[in-house]
Amino acid sequence: MKNNHYTYNLLNQTTKISLTFLLVACATVFRLTASTPTYQLSSHILDIDKGIPAANVRISLSKQTNNQWTVIDERTTDDNGRIKDFLAENGHDNKGIYKLTYHTAPYFAEQGKESFYPFIEVVFEIKDNQHYHVPITLSAFGYSTYRGN
DSSP states (O other): OHHHHHHHHHHHHHHHHHHHHHHHHHHHHHHHHHHSOOEEEEEEEEETTTTEEOOSOEEEEEEEETTEEEEEEEEEOOTTSEEEEEEEOTTOOOOEEEEEEEEOHHHHHHTTOOOSOSOEEEEEEEOSSSOEEEEEEEETTEEEEOOBO
8 A cells, every 4th residue: 555655646746747847848938939039021142143142241121101211220141141130020010111222332342343233222012921031143243133932
């Protein structure tokens, strides 16, 4: 009888410890997920002349309100030519007309290259809550853009 009581208490303690660990793990995951910001807009630049991402290019994000452009954010591309964190979602309604300005002159000047476009402006409209990815392929004398994913 004592053996059964001991086994029952041991199982009960093990169950309590397991549930405690499970609750802590769930709370941690929830906290990390809840506090990790998500972004609705990203961009990428591929230098098609060199066949590599264009790092260290400044990109300005502007929003049109009442036919006026206002710069709302400015970032620099990472080593992979990407900016992943434009327009925090956080329950915001980001619908509207936006412009990404890719400041390309300094990028080409740093390489000792002349370029035709000192900057490139891409205007687009966010109409819903989906993610928008606006990449460009770039060379010193041309560029192309599309809506990516």
